[in-house]
Amino acid sequence: MNLTFSPEEQAFREQLRRFLADALPSDISQRVRLGRHLRADDYLRWQNILSKQGWLASNWPKEFGGPGWGPVQRHIFDEECAAAHAPTVVPFGVNMVAPVIMKFGTVEQQQHYLPRILSNQDWWCQGYSEPGAGSDLAGLNTRAVRDGDHYIVNGQKTWTTLGQHANKLFCLVRTDPDAKKQAGISFLLIDMQIPGVTVRPIITLDGAHEVNEIFLDNVRVPVDNRVGEEGQGWTCAKFLLTHERTGIAGLGHAKQALRHLKSLASRIQHRGKPLMELPSFRQRVVKAELELMALEVTNLRVLAAARDGGVPGAESSLLKVRGSELRQELSELTRRALGPAALPFFPDFLHGDDSLDDERTQKASASAQYFNRRKLSIYGGANEIQKSIVAKTILNM
Amino acid sequence: MDFALTDEQRMLEDTLTRLVADQVYPEQRRAMLAAAPNGSSVLWRTFAELGLLHMPFSEDVGGLGGDGTDLMIIMQAFGRGLVPEPYLAGLVLPGQLLALTANSEQQTRWLAPLLEGEHQLALAWQEVGARYDAFSVATQATQQDGQWQLTGRKDVVLNLEAAAATLVTARLANGKLGVFIVPADAPGTSTNLYRTIDDQPAGDLTLDSVTLPLTNCLSEDVSDVLAEVLAVGRAALCAQAIGAMEEACDQTLAYLKERKQFGLPLSTFQALQHRMVDMHLHLEQSRSMAILAATSLALPASERDYKVAAAKAYCGESARFIAEQAIQLHGAIGMTEECYVANYAKHLVMFDHYLGDSDYHLETVSDLLTAA
Numbered sequence: 001m002n003l004t005f006s007p008e009e010q011a012f013r014e015q016l017r018r019f020l021a022d023a024l025p026s027d028i029s030q031r032v033r034l035g036r037h038l039r040a041d042d043y044l045r046w047q048n049i050l051s052k053q054g055w056l057a058s059n060w061p062k063e064f065g066g067p068g069w070g071p072v073q074r075h076i077f078d079e080e081c082a083a084a085h086a087p088t089v090v091p092f093g094v095n096m097v098a099p100v101i102m103k104f105g106t107v108e109q110q111q112h113y114l115p116r117i118l119s120n121q122d123w124w125c126q127g128y129s130e131p132g133a134g135s136d137l138a139g140l141n142t143r144a145v146r147d148g149d150h151y152i153v154n155g156q157k158t159w160t161t162l163g164q165h166a167n168k169l170f171c172l173v174r175t176d177p178d179a180k181k182q183a184g185i186s187f188l189l190i191d192m193q194i195p196g197v198t199v200r201p202i203i204t205l206d207g208a209h210e211v212n213e214i215f216l217d218n219v220r221v222p223v224d225n226r227v228g229e230e231g232q233g234w235t236c237a238k239f240l241l242t243h244e245r246t247g248i249a250g251l252g253h254a255k256q257a258l259r260h261l262k263s264l265a266s267r268i269q270h271r272g273k274p275l276m277e278l279p280s281f282r283q284r285v286v287k288a289e290l291e292l293m294a295l296e297v298t299n300l301r302v303l304a305a306a307r308d309g310g311v312p313g314a315e316s317s318l319l320k321v322r323g324s325e326l327r328q329e330l331s332e333l334t335r336r337a338l339g340p341a342a343l344p345f346f347p348d349f350l351h352g353d354d355s356l357d358d359e360r361t362q363k364a365s366a367s368a369q370y371f372n373r374r375k376l377s378i379y380g381g382a383n384e385i386q387k388s389i390v391a392k393t394i395l396n397m
Numbered sequence: 398m399d400f401a402l403t404d405e406q407r408m409l410e411d412t413l414t415r416l417v418a419d420q421v422y423p424e425q426r427r428a429m430l431a432a433a434p435n436g437s438s439v440l441w442r443t444f445a446e447l448g449l450l451h452m453p454f455s456e457d458v459g460g461l462g463g464d465g466t467d468l469m470i471i472m473q474a475f476g477r478g479l480v481p482e483p484y485l486a487g488l489v490l491p492g493q494l495l496a497l498t499a500n501s502e503q504q505t506r507w508l509a510p511l512l513e514g515e516h517q518l519a520l521a522w523q524e525v526g527a528r529y530d531a532f533s534v535a536t537q538a539t540q541q542d543g544q545w546q547l548t549g550r551k552d553v554v555l556n557l558e559a560a561a562a563t564l565v566t567a568r569l570a571n572g573k574l575g576v577f578i579v580p581a582d583a584p585g586t587s588t589n590l591y592r593t594i595d596d597q598p599a600g601d602l603t604l605d606s607v608t609l610p611l612t613n614c615l616s617e618d619v620s621d622v623l624a625e626v627l628a629v630g631r632a633a634l635c636a637q638a639i640g641a642m643e644e645a646c647d648q649t650l651a652y653l654k655e656r657k658q659f660g661l662p663l664s665t666f667q668a669l670q671h672r673m674v675d676m677h678l679h680l681e682q683s684r685s686m687a688i689l690a691a692t693s694l695a696l697p698a699s700e701r702d703y704k705v706a707a708a709k710a711y712c713g714e715s716a717r718f719i720a721e722q723a724i725q726l727h728g729a730i731g732m733t734e735e736c737y738v739a740n741y742a743k744h745l746v747m748f749d750h751y752l753g754d755s756d757y758h759l760e761t762v763s764d765l766l767t768a769a
């Protein structure tokens with residue numbers, strides 16, 4: 001066994017570092033580093049740079065215009081982007097709907113939608129969860145009724161991340177209310193500019209506007225916008241979820257957060273010594289370090305299996321559970337490290353363009369990020385659901 | 398051994414439960430916070446009418462002579478309703494410090510109006526770089542020409558904007574810690590106001606050669622008294638956290654019973670039942686620690702500090718556990734600003750950042766343990 005990266009992989013990492021150092025605009029990386037919220041334009045500027053380089057769709061095969069990277073290269077790419085404080089690529093187009101369109105879409109759909117994703121012409125968002133269908137996604141109630149060559153769609157979607165910027169919505173709808181729960185679902189692509197689509201903001205406890213609810217009121221969607229057969233939506237949905245959960249360990253982010261925490265705790269003084277020397281604090285940092293080491297190797301094991309032809313399965317559930325727990329613990333330790341300085345809240349700095357004095361600038365986002373990171377164990381399938389998946393599929397319980 | 402409340406205490410508890418249920422609920426909280434920044438809210442006047450502003454002070458300074466248990470009853474009710482009024486920061490902490498140090502003129506000028514609800518005060522004990530150590534003070538006080546002069550900066554002072562005056566700790570030339578009354582309009586003071594992430598009004602107070610008459614000095618050696626006042630504050634915060642933990646547990650349990658997924662109420666899933674039980678265990682163990690703190694306030698200093706530190710450390714851990722689980726069990730809805738439980742969770746997590754977190758207090762316990 002050998003856990004080192006090959007010379008080619010290391011050269012690839014060097015190439016990425018040089019690219020990131022040159023191409024990533026410093027105002028954007030600064031915003032990411034300080035934990036300030038990104039504007040739509042911040043995402044788009046960075047994604048246009050990646051698109052020009054041919055690296056936006058890091059998971060796409062060459063035939064569709066991707067770089068044709070394997071899972072190990074994608075992992076290195078994610079890690080280096082996080083280390084450089086690059087914005088996370090908005091995943092709903094490139095990483096989520098695109099693989100579904102490649103796998104289940106018609107040639108016409110592929111030719112129409114995929115280039116628009118590569119060029120950032122479309123901003124996609126996800127219409128999965130509903131007020132009554134969260135962990136029980138297949139319990140969804142949004143109804144699509146056939147009317148000639150259209151569906152008339154009525155219902156409500158929620159927790160739609162960055163939906164306020166999106167012009168396209170991929171959506172699970174119920175086309176057959178009499179079929180068995182999963183069997184009556186279809187996968188639709190909806191243009192958000194057409195009448196009947198309303199987006200309303202949901203403000204989260206950190207004061208951020210990241211998620212939305214979407215109301216669909218007699219929305220007329222051409223039947224041609226259905227991906228896969230009618231009633232095949234659940235197959236598309238599950239396929240998409242395996243892609244959603246790849247990379248969900250957030251390893252690059254965890255590494256970055258740990259580096260930040262250590263540097264912070266070495267600078268902050270506690271009774272005349274760096275906080276890192278306080279045994280109770282240091283021990284928690286060390287435990288997080290061990291968890292990260294273990295997670296990294298587990299992640300590499302899953303990646304190696306995927307590289308050698310395996311499909312990411314229930315192992316991604318394990319990565320999701322541990323990865324989210326680790327990132328939450330790191331956000332807790334960062335907030336804690338600040339002591340009383342974690343208390344002041346400056347929403348106009350975090351959301352907008354206000355400036356603060358140097359010291360406050362470095363510390364302003366810690367508590368808000370701690371609260372924001374609570375989402376990690378809830379979204380993408382709550383950790384309780386992930387554990388049930390592991391119990392069922394790995395342990396056969 | 399007796400855990401029962403007296404008849405008077407039961408009446409106090411009933412009155413407060415009704416008051417909080419009738420007047421304070423989360424929808425109103427934000428409006429109340431925005432509407433009454435000067436400490437003159439309707440609720441504060443109600444507190445005055447109910448005698449709550451006199452309750453925690455000894456009879457020889459005109460108070461009602463309430464003890465730690467009375468304070469616990471009050472703070473627990475306020476925690477339950479997330480009452481935004483600065484009862485601790487604007488009344489109890491500065492008031493206790495005055496009660497223990499002020500001469501009769503100072504009492505008449507500053508303490509009597511505080512108890513009558515005519516003004517509020519603030520206590521500035523915290524400094525940048527000192528974390529939670531109230532005795533690591535860089536602000537300087539020097540005496541010259543029959544006056545005091547103060548220079549320094551105080552960090553995250555709660556209730557700063559509403560306070561008619563702030564009690565400021567400062568290092569004297571002889572190395573001892575003094576405490577001074579700094580009126581809000583004293584020349585040389587400047588403030589930077591903000592809210593904390595759990596919505597409490599606060600600010601930084603900068604003192605640039607602030608000149609004060611000799612009568613504004615409360616004490617030239619306040620260390621022991623400050624430790625006593627902070628112990629009261631810590632016990633009070635524990636009680637407040639118990640109220641908030643109770644409410645967070647109740648709301649979570651109600652949600653588990655009401656919310657259905659996979660055709661069943663969430664409360665029927667065993668994994669979630671056990672989690673709810675763990676929350677309940679944390680609550681009850683913390684309640685015990687808060688009672689221990691409340692009943693230790695009159696003990697000799699080292700014993701008092703040992704028990705209060707133990708309670709604050711214990712409640713800090715539990716508060717975070719309950720907050721995190723309350724959000725997780727609510728799912729995404731628990732992350733929204735509109736959801737009541739999110740407000741309780743914020744309060745419970747940030748509890749650890751007021752008057753010392755659990756690491757800080759575990760160190761105190763550990764120090765006193767070695768000495769014992």
